[in-house]
């Protein structure tokens with residue numbers, strides 16, 4: 001059996017799915033070493049906050065890049081590649097494990113230097129003649145015009161973003177080709193310039209959202225019992241940037257604070273709820289990224305000499321973890337290391353089949369972003385102190401959902417309600433903005449996508 005030369009096993013997924021345990025099991029059975037790819041775990045001394053694997057749990061398996069420092073992605077990439085090189089030199093298998101997307105991606109894929117910037121058309125706007133020729137048209141007219149000739153690009157711009165709309169019209173005018181086509185081409189070119197560094201076996205450990213959310217809530221509870229607040233106090237001193245959720249509580253709990261005990265407890269309870277919410281939201285973003293970006297990028301290596309093989313392992317039922325995650329993972333990894341035929345990824349489990357069917361063919365394009373406009377938070381020029389209109393756009397559903405729950409958005413809703421009740425008397429539109437689409441006046445938020 002010929003061993004795969006200079007291969008890599010990568011394990012990713014949210015918190016609470018057993019990534020570290022799988023890494024350790026694989027390392028023990030396959031003569032491997034573990035490289036940490038979790039940005040949080042590099043905080044030295046904060047074992048509870050970062051849910052760091054303990055020396056006892058490591059079972060003698062070497063772990064690299066734990067307890068290190070705050071990394072930039074470039075520093076991480078450099079050090080992780082160095083470690084992989086060393087591990088290959090010892091004829092062992094490097095196992096990269098963690099939930100930090102850009103760490104995993106920077107190690108798996110190499111970006112060729114000098115990639116063109118997004119949307120480059122090779123045409124520079126070198127005079128203002130085009131702009132001048134359009135000076136009599138209103139923003140709305142220009143947007144309608146763009147929508148008729150390049151609807152994809154029109155959907156990308158807010159109808160009041162005159163500069164961008166003019167630019168898209170100018171590109172078509174000058175090059176005879178739609179701006180959206182230039183953007184799509186340049187995205188495609190950048191994808192081609194991303195090359196996989198090692199033959200890679202990727203495991204995505206997945207748990208269904210309701211189960212995972214419950215697990216996250218329980219974990220936050222565990223962390224508190226294990227002494228989370230002690231670490232948080234220390235972290236606040238060390239970084240002068242505590243976990244934002246507990247900032248109010250930690251301030252109130254400081255010895256010189258005059259906050260009452262009851263208020264303190266309320267702030268603490270609020271902090272705990274906020275921590276659960278933000279951890280859930282982070283998990284959701286991780287899953288979206290794996291499904292929409294990482295797996296499609298792996299698939300794009302199909303037919304190339306260096307390939308990435310993505311597999312989903314179902315960690316929804318922890319009672320089945322050993323058979324569903326450990327045994328299945330080990331069996332696949334043994335085949336990979338032994339250069340044997342790998343099974344069909346969709347045949348591993350029903351969950352794998354379902355998730356892989358949902359994966360997009362290509363990584364997310366900016367042209368496929370569903371853009372959302374928040375009319376609650378956007379302000380017309382008359383409403384801002386500096387007289388410059390503020391438009392709040394959210395790129396994609398995740399950013400939108402996050403924004404909807406943000407403190408700023410909730411604050412603005414309250415503010416708008418007040419303003420609206422004042423203005424009702426004069427029949428003024430509380431938004432103070434000439435809503436270009438009639439729907440906008442009636443709904444707080446509107447998607448410009450389908």
Ligand SMILES: [Zn+2]
Nearest residue numbers: 374376377409
């Ligand atoms: Zn908003």
